[in-house]
Amino acid sequence: MSDALAIAAVTETLRAVLQEAVERAVPGAVVTARHPERAGVDEGGAAALNVFLYRTAVDGAWRNTDPFGSHPGETRHPALPLVLHYLLTGYAADTEDAPLAERLLGAAMAALHARPVLRSAELRSAAGFSDLHLQPEAVRITPAEPAPGELYHLWEALGLAYRLSAPFEARVVLIDSAAPGRTPLPVLRRGDDGRGPETVPWTTVPWPVLHTVRPAPAVPGAELVLSGAGLGAGTPSVRLTHPLLGGPVVLAARADGAGTVRATLGEDHGAGRWSAVVVLTAPDGSERTTGPRPVHIAPRITGDLPLSAARDRSGGVTLTVDCVPAVRPGQRAELLVADLPVPAEPFARATRKLKFRVSAARPGRYPLRLRVDGVDSPLTDERAERFDTGTTVVIT
Numbered sequence: 001m002s003d004a005l006a007i008a009a010v011t012e013t014l015r016a017v018l019q020e021a022v023e024r025a026v027p028g029a030v031v032t033a034r035h036p037e038r039a040g041v042d043e044g045g046a047a048a049l050n051v052f053l054y055r056t057a058v059d060g061a062w063r064n065t066d067p068f069g070s071h072p073g074e075t076r077h078p079a080l081p082l083v084l085h086y087l088l089t090g091y092a093a094d095t096e097d098a099p100l101a102e103r104l105l106g107a108a109m110a111a112l113h114a115r116p117v118l119r120s121a122e123l124r125s126a127a128g129f130s131d132l133h134l135q136p137e138a139v140r141i142t143p144a145e146p147a148p149g150e151l152y153h154l155w156e157a158l159g160l161a162y163r164l165s166a167p168f169e170a171r172v173v174l175i176d177s178a179a180p181g182r183t184p185l186p187v188l189r190r191g192d193d194g195r196g197p198e199t200v201p202w203t204t205v206p207w208p209v210l211h212t213v214r215p216a217p218a219v220p221g222a223e224l225v226l227s228g229a230g231l232g233a234g235t236p237s238v239r240l241t242h243p244l245l246g247g248p249v250v251l252a253a254r255a256d257g258a259g260t261v262r263a264t265l266g267e268d269h270g271a272g273r274w275s276a277v278v279v280l281t282a283p284d285g286s287e288r289t290t291g292p293r294p295v296h297i298a299p300r301i302t303g304d305l306p307l308s309a310a311r312d313r314s315g316g317v318t319l320t321v322d323c324v325p326a327v328r329p330g331q332r333a334e335l336l337v338a339d340l341p342v343p344a345e346p347f348a349r350a351t352r353k354l355k356f357r358v359s360a361a362r363p364g365r366y367p368l369r370l371r372v373d374g375v376d377s378p379l380t381d382e383r384a385e386r387f388d389t390g391t392t393v394v395i396t
Contacts, residue, residue: 002132006173007053009127010084010139013118014051014170016126018088021111022049022104029104036158040091048091049104054154055085059172067181068136069332069374076181076341079174085144087154089165101164109166112141118170120330131346134330135174144169182339185367185387186379208233210278210290217296217375220269220325224251226261226278228290234280238263240295244330244373245270253278268325271299272373296375299323301368302352307393309361316359317395323370323377326350336369336376337393358395365394 002009011033019031029047032039039050062081070076088108090101117140123133132139144167155162208230218224226238232255241247253263261278275292282288303322311317319335319342327333333344335356345355354370368391370377379387 002135002173002175003130004175005127005130006132006135006175007056007082007084009123009130009132010118010170010173011051011053011086013123013126014086014141017115017118017122018049018051018108018111021107025103025107026100036087036089036155036160036163039089047093047100047104049108050087050089050091052087052089053084054087057083057085059083062172062174067177069334069371070181071183071374074181074183077177077179079176082173082175084170084173086168086170087151087165088168089163091163098164105164105166109143112143112168116141132173134332136332137172137174139170139173141168141170143167176343181341183336183341183369183371184339186376208278208280208288208290210276210293213276213293213295217298217378218265219298219300219378220265220267220271222265224263224265224276224295226253226263226276226293227259228261228278229259231255231259231261231278231280231290232257234282234288236261237279237281239277239279240269240274241292242270242272242274245272245328247274265297269297270325270328270331270372271297272331272375297325298375299325299327299370299372299377301370301377301391305390305392306365307368308396309393310396311361311363314359315361316357317361319356319358319393321354321356321368321370323352323354326352327354327372331373334371336371338366341371361395363395365392367392 015031015033022029022031026047029049031049031051033051036050036052040048059081067076067078088105090104092100117138120133146167151165151167152162208228210226210228212227214225215222224238236253236255238251238253239248240251249269251263253261255261274295274297276295277292278290280288301321301323307319309317309319321335328350329348333354335342337358342356342358345357367379367387369379379391
């Protein structure tokens with residue numbers, strides 16, 4: 001998601017993207033982002049294309065979407081989903097030179113038609129002051145269709161003579177809520193045996209089927225147990241893919257003859273939500289592949305624990321947390337201090353050291369969980385019977 005500077009970031013990126021296009025069409029032309037009353041003046045006689053944000057609206061569909069990264073039982077304030085409405089207007093030094101203004105407008109419309117998405121690299125380059133480039137949802141620029149007469153009323157409200165313009169909208173800009181959420185500690189036991197209800201379909205099928213992957217989540221170096229049907233019809237291997245980290249990562253596997261396949265995770269697989277398939281290779285080299293199942297790889301907090309932190313004069317603390325595996329740029333990292341989620345400070349490269357700023361911290365001892373792309377570091381012992389009292393922070 002993004003911060004409150006995202007609106008300005010979209011405007012700046014639009015201006016930068018359009019500058020290249022209009023300068024090819026009209027050498028020396030500039031792109032400005034001004035109120036129409038001041039657009040087209042003080043440009044030293046150069047032709048200009050003006051980008052004017054005249055209205056913001058809330059996207060109804062995104063407004064009813066659950067917050068990113070929230071788990072069942074957690075409460076978070078949803079992001080503010082904005083649709084930004086822009087007006088593109090061409091200006092010529094000679095106000096009577098309408099074809100020149102039309103050339104500017106046509107070049108801008110063609111550029112946005114060819115490149116309707118503001119790419120992450122463009123957002124980072126043109127508007128490095130905002131973290132909009134980390135937003136998981138792309139910002140799309142599409143022609144708008146205002147109500148009949150809306151543009152004429154807009155120019156009338158501005159007190160200016162009408163000029164030929166093209167309305168566009170940028171959708172969607174997700175601004176994070178500043179209100180803190182609550183992330184309660186996990187439940188230790190479900191039912192008498194601690195497992196809760198479980199149903200697994202089991203049928204005789206002509207093609208291998210993968211039903212479950214345990215443990216969930218798994219930590220780097222853990223053994224994965226993949227259960228299904230028809231998994232003994234060949235030499236097994238496991239392939240992992242991740243939407244951000246790529247893949248496939250191929251793990252050597254072995255079948256135990258009981259409808260399960262076992263494979264061991266490496267220590268450097270990135271934390272987050274992966275997808276796994278079992279590949280069965282026949283003696284003739286042909287392969288049969290199961291459908292994908294999710295695999296959640298959890299980060300692990302390392303270093304000297306428990307952490308100790310003293311509040312500064314403002315009552316806040318900065319916590320530095322070591323972790324494995326490394327967290328990559330574009331991944332969303334949070335530190336859950338008891339039931340308070342704290343986002344990580346920005347980082348530009350893969351790192352095993354993250355910083356978190358907790359404002360208005362209260363003295364006490366609090367359990368810690370590191371959440372990367374929605375997957376939490378373990379907070380319980382191996383049997384999940386009690387909380388690990390060492391993975392904590394002591395704030396004084």
